[in-house]
Amino acid sequence: MIQLDRRQQLIVLLLVGVILFSGGYRLAQIKEKSSEKVKPALDSAEQNKDKEVTVHVFGAVAKPGVYKVSQGARVIDAINMAGPTGEADLDSIKLAAKVTDGQDISVPSKAGLDPAAVGVTPGTSTSTGTGRNVFTAPAGAKSGAAAANGLVNINTAGQSELDTLPGIGPALAQRIIQYREANGAFQSIEDLKNVSGIGDKNFENMKDKITVR
Template sequence: MDWIRLKLAEVLGTNQPVSKKLLVLMVCLVAAGVFLINAITSPKELAVSVPAQADETEVIVKPAEIFVHVVGEVQAPGIYQLKSGARLMDAVFAAGGLSKLADQSSVNLARELSDGEQVVVFRTGEAPAAAGPNSKNSRISLNQSSALELEQLPGVGPALAGRIVDWREANGGFKKKEDLLNISGIGDKLFAGIKDEVIL
């Protein structure tokens, strides 16, 4: 811009013809305009702040302790508090060990337990057949069977099967077969007819 001002002062301050002065003035104005337009439209470096991406890695923290419900052929069935990562053998040990009637092959003692799990230790000869639950040669598990499977019991319809499941969930499972007598619709006669058809 300084050279434009100097050139303008030089031309206007001399005895140059008016037409030449105007020509120089126009050239200077055009040059100044080009300079200004170039300054305005030239790209500027913008400081763009890129927000740091949040760490999307989800950390799953295992509880320090778990609760396991042990039922069936153990010395003291019940709910036990164990350390996280405990094995099924730890739950059986907490429940006083296996009873003399327990079928050790019905459970995997080395399996790791999860919080809220129910462990069922079957009596020898009572474990569900390998072909599938509740086949003709196996009895129906009160603690594991669905309402539909419970309907296979003599005298048990959909409504009563639903009440059995509801009672099981509300009371943490069946501790003994006689718990069935606490359910509305099951009296001594019906109980006598199904007690040999069920296991815990």
């Protein structure tokens, strides 16, 4: 058996301590790297959850309501969740646009009655057999809320009359009425764009069919 003097024993103990310290330090590094690999995965899952946005889909859909979609989803994704009806005029919407949190997505319905279906040409008058001529307004205008020229008066029209306008469904018609009740009569037809859900595209489609007189 090798006999070591005190100095040699101290050297051996020092070497053993260095080896143990190095091993422990290396083990700590391995554990730290493993935790770093797990953390990004957890953070990524949490971030994906936070990246959901909330949108309101209404109009010509089977299930209007509030939906959660992933951030970066397109308008068509939200509309498909609500189920577009056969009357939905999807061509008038920017389906490829990205949704934003809190966005209102109004799905317009297709234009009103086809004049050919009732056998009357819009803007003509027909005899009633009583000596009076009755003016037949173009599709999209109704009596009572319509002016003499067949335009829908957005200051007096009810939901059913507003619903006949291109791009306006029952939900959006109700919004127009609610806005009118809260803010008073529209001063110009352009004020209609102040109603949530009515953009420039919708307004262009109906501006020739409405009045505030």
